[in-house]
Amino acid sequence: MKTNLIPSIILTTGLVVLLCVAYPLMMWGIAKFSPNQGEGFIVEAANGKNYVNVGQSFTQDDYFWSRPSAVDYNAAGSGGSNKATTNAEYLDEVEQRIADFLVKNPTVDKHDIPVDIITASGSGLDPHISVDAARVQIARIAEHTGIPLAQLEQLVEQQTQQPLWGLFGPEKIKVIELNIALDALKK
Known part of the structure; x- marks a missing residue:
């Protein structure tokens, strides 16, 4: 022993x-x-208001939408849905997101919708979207804000973050910072 x-x-x-x-x-x-x-990262707006750098719910027509969240953007309950891509309930949810997106963005073809704008991230709190996900929303935002397309395209380019050391990961955009910059353009 x-x-x-x-x-x-x-x-x-x-x-x-x-x-x-x-x-x-x-x-x-x-x-x-x-x-x-x-x-952690705190994002400060021009009006002095601070935002936590986690996924936020943006669904208004005059803002760039963020990724959907399986946890309703609740940082205390971070996590994904854990449903397989073959799960019928999950597929119905994604199809509904596609339909909702197309209703609000009628100029976008179904096949041009980036996957990150209709699927939740693994944590449900991802603060980023792809550059393509931002670009497909430009026409809707221009229509609702009156800001010219070229100016919105330039805003997306300014807010694009390059991959780590230019090598690791894709180009991405923090939605909260993009929408804060969009608010500044609206004024």
Whole structure:
């Protein structure tokens, strides 16, 4: 018994120290060297109002829409739907999102709708959309705001974030920052 018990206690103690003390301290230290020192990102609007940089619900016709959320944009309950792409209920939900999008964006062809504007992210809180998802909404926003198409296209280009180090990931746009910049154009 002693031959198993003592190594088990040593291994358990070592893993507790490693995983409950050393690893969290290491992650905290790395976060302190990241932008905003690991405190998360706050987006500040020109009117002084602050927004948390997680997915927000934008469904008004005069704003760029964000990705759908399986958790209704609730950061306390982050998660996806966990439904397979072959699940009938999930497919009905996506088809309804496509239909809703096409009603509000009649100039867009069904096959031109980017997947990220009709499907939720894994966390349900993704603050980004693809550049294509922003571009397909420009005609609707121009119609509802009176802002010229060229000016909206330029806004999308200005708000486009390049991949990390120019290599990793796609170009993307933070919807909250894009809509704050859009509010500034409306004035």
